[in-house]
Amino acid sequence: MNQLVEVKVPDIGDYSDVPVIEIHVKVGDTVAIEDALVTLESDKATMDVPSSAAGVVKELRVSMGDKISEGTVVVVLEAAASSTAAAAPVAAPAPVKEAAPVAVPVALPAGSYNGPVDIECEMLVLGAGPGGYSAAFRSADLGMNTVLVERYSTLGGVCLNVGCIPSKALLHTAAIMDEAQHMSSHGITFAKPEVDLNKLRDYKDSVIKKLTGGLAGMAKARKVTTVRGVGQFLDAHHIEVTETTGTGSETIGVKKVVRFAKAIIAAGSRVVLLPFIPQDPRIVDSTGALELRQVPKKMLIIGGGIIGLEMGTVYSSLGARLDVVEMMDGLMQGADRDLVKVWQKYNEHRFDNIYVNTKTVAVEAREEGIYVTFEKANDKSTAPAEPQRYDMVLVAVGRAPNGLLIGADKAGVAVTDRGFINVDAQMRTNVPHIFAIGDIVGQPMLAHKAVHEAHVAAEAAFGEKSFFDVRQIPSVAYTDPEVAWAGMTEDQAKAEGLKVGKGVFPWAASGRAIANGRDEGFTKLIFDQETGRVIGGGIVGTGAGDLISEVCLAIEMGADAVDVGKTIHPHPTLGESVGMAAEVFKGHCTDLPPQKKK
Numbered sequence: 001m002n003q004l005v006e007v008k009v010p011d012i013g014d015y016s017d018v019p020v021i022e023i024h025v026k027v028g029d030t031v032a033i034e035d036a037l038v039t040l041e042s043d044k045a046t047m048d049v050p051s052s053a054a055g056v057v058k059e060l061r062v063s064m065g066d067k068i069s070e071g072t073v074v075v076v077l078e079a080a081a082s083s084t085a086a087a088a089p090v091a092a093p094a095p096v097k098e099a100a101p102v103a104v105p106v107a108l109p110a111g112s113y114n115g116p117v118d119i120e121c122e123m124l125v126l127g128a129g130p131g132g133y134s135a136a137f138r139s140a141d142l143g144m145n146t147v148l149v150e151r152y153s154t155l156g157g158v159c160l161n162v163g164c165i166p167s168k169a170l171l172h173t174a175a176i177m178d179e180a181q182h183m184s185s186h187g188i189t190f191a192k193p194e195v196d197l198n199k200l201r202d203y204k205d206s207v208i209k210k211l212t213g214g215l216a217g218m219a220k221a222r223k224v225t226t227v228r229g230v231g232q233f234l235d236a237h238h239i240e241v242t243e244t245t246g247t248g249s250e251t252i253g254v255k256k257v258v259r260f261a262k263a264i265i266a267a268g269s270r271v272v273l274l275p276f277i278p279q280d281p282r283i284v285d286s287t288g289a290l291e292l293r294q295v296p297k298k299m300l301i302i303g304g305g306i307i308g309l310e311m312g313t314v315y316s317s318l319g320a321r322l323d324v325v326e327m328m329d330g331l332m333q334g335a336d337r338d339l340v341k342v343w344q345k346y347n348e349h350r351f352d353n354i355y356v357n358t359k360t361v362a363v364e365a366r367e368e369g370i371y372v373t374f375e376k377a378n379d380k381s382t383a384p385a386e387p388q389r390y391d392m393v394l395v396a397v398g399r400a401p402n403g404l405l406i407g408a409d410k411a412g413v414a415v416t417d418r419g420f421i422n423v424d425a426q427m428r429t430n431v432p433h434i435f436a437i438g439d440i441v442g443q444p445m446l447a448h449k450a451v452h453e454a455h456v457a458a459e460a461a462f463g464e465k466s467f468f469d470v471r472q473i474p475s476v477a478y479t480d481p482e483v484a485w486a487g488m489t490e491d492q493a494k495a496e497g498l499k500v501g502k503g504v505f506p507w508a509a510s511g512r513a514i515a516n517g518r519d520e521g522f523t524k525l526i527f528d529q530e531t532g533r534v535i536g537g538g539i540v541g542t543g544a545g546d547l548i549s550e551v552c553l554a555i556e557m558g559a560d561a562v563d564v565g566k567t568i569h570p571h572p573t574l575g576e577s578v579g580m581a582a583e584v585f586k587g588h589c590t591d592l593p594p595q596k597k598k
């Protein structure tokens with residue numbers, strides 16, 4: 001007899017309320033196990049929700065734009081009893097997991113290697129991004145004999161080579177150019193800047209070289225053995241490294257086998273590509289955009305998340321006119337809308353068009369330009385029906401984890417169909433002596449999360465009682481103004497029906513912001529109504545990314561409004577705005593007009 005089965009969103013890491021951007025099935029469709037049902041898109045990545053059973057779709061329980069989390073029912077299937085092993089019957093729901101339960105050893109088919117060994121070590125770290133090098137250095141500092149495997153010629157991974165650092169080097173340049181122009185309103189007029197793209201690229205590269213060179217030196221000082229090449233597990237205690245050459249990951253056939261007692265997988269993530277986009281030098285991902293090959297007249301950013309908007313800021317300051325297209329109903333998803341509104345207003349001058357609620361459906365490369373066709377997701381979209389011409393297109397629709405590319409199955413490590421590796425609070429995979437950290441274990445894909453996880457994994461592997469137990473992971477858009485948030489957002493609190501209070505200090509009342517000629521921002525603290533503790537905060541304004549650190553500390557320390565408000569902050573600084581937001585919550589901020597009694 002056929003039975004009805006609810007297919008739910010599996011474990012998607014720390015993320016909740018992730019918007020549905022694509023629905024792949026309709027009622028009546030037949031699906032197989034692992035077929036993609038819907039695609040979700042967070043501010044940093046896209047992920048498919050696979051079907052955990054085979055059958056016919058009887059009911060579709062989600063719509064485009066719905067924000068869904070682990071456990072949300074996506075479809076109800078009519079399935080043959082034999083095909084529902086991993087799924088939950090409607091009558092007796094059971095949790096559906098993409099991968100094996102974390103920290104519980106499972107018998108997955110694993111390899112068994114008995115051949116020669118070139119290097120032996122206590123700790124093997126695969127991948128030298130911020131997660132990997134931090135894990136290797138911490139392991140070595142704890143006294144473990146450590147090998148670090150990296151396919152590229154420099155350490156530092158995405159963050160140092162093609163991510164956080166080069167983007168910030170260029171954003172700094174863009175900010176100085178914008179600031180210089182802004183000075184004309186202060187009576188100081190600079191000549192129009194002359195841009196030498198080659199020199200700017202050299203400067204960016206020199207920043208990368210300084211940092212990655214520093215890492216190589218620190219690895220040496222710690223006696224971490226770095227092995228250059230592509231690593232593939234042979235079994236749960238051996239990895240084969242195929243040597244690479246040049247600056248890329250071209251292999252040269254020479255292989256080495258490393259035997260390890262313990263391992264930390266830190267193989268990171270890669271750019272998500274849209275299948276219908278043709279190969280053309282005028283179409284780039286974030287790595288291509290950082291190469292600064294040209295400054296186009298008219299540029300389209302596909303994907304209105306942080307990475308796209310940061311790169312858009314750089315190109316716009318260098319002279320490009322921008323369009324941005326985003327599936328969701330607003331840019332910079334994840335941040336409270338009031339913060340984003342301030343950024344958007346300040347940046348209106350950069351954009352010709354902002355198409356939200358809009359899907360990109362076709363891209364054609366012609367000699368005279370790149371033609372892009374949009375489709376309205378609903379009536380709120382203002383996208384034109386006819387294809388639009390651009391000189392350059394940046395595709396910034398998210399990143400995918402590398403879990404399926406490292407031979408993890410040979411080591412018995414469970415990987416989800418999207419390539420994520422599930423871990424427990426000590427960053428341990430289902431194989432007890434193998435840990436995983438960073439982008440490969442889930443959202444948010446951020447360097448500071450990877451580094452924190454790295455320390456936990458190394459310490460746990462060494463035998464210490466370390467756990468990943470945090471109250472907040474901050475996010476920052478290093479745009480102008482910057483937008484930063486940590487802990488609970490106001491929108492999230494509303495969606496979850498939590499009783500929260502807030503204190504908002506407008507920078508229009510900050511002496512320092514006014515003196516800087518940049519008083520468009522504000523600082524907001526979110527408090528638990530019952531305990532009075534700070535549980536979240538958001539800042540929009542110049543330097544918000546630095547200012548949010550105090551909010552992070554307040555959340556972690558369980559500080560309340562009195563702790564923050566009574567802390568003497570230096571005057572005149574933008575940092576004062578954090579203390580003043582706490583005073584606003586208490587109702588006695590003397591830098592604002594008298595507040596109504598609560």
Ligand code: FAD
Nearest residue numbers: 127129131151157158159163164231268438439445446447
């Ligand atoms: P990665 O940095 O991806 O490193 C993984 C490493 O493993 C790579 O070096 C890779 O070559 C290596 N590797 C993979 N497979 C193998 C294999 N089989 N053999 C050998 N080596 C292998 N985050 C922030 O926190 N702040 C920011 O401002 C920020 N800006 C960003 C800007 C851009 C344009 C991009 C793309 C990302 C940005 N990020 C930012 C995200 C950040 O870069 C990542 O979250 C971070 O690099 C993840 O670190 P990781 O160690 O997990 O992996």
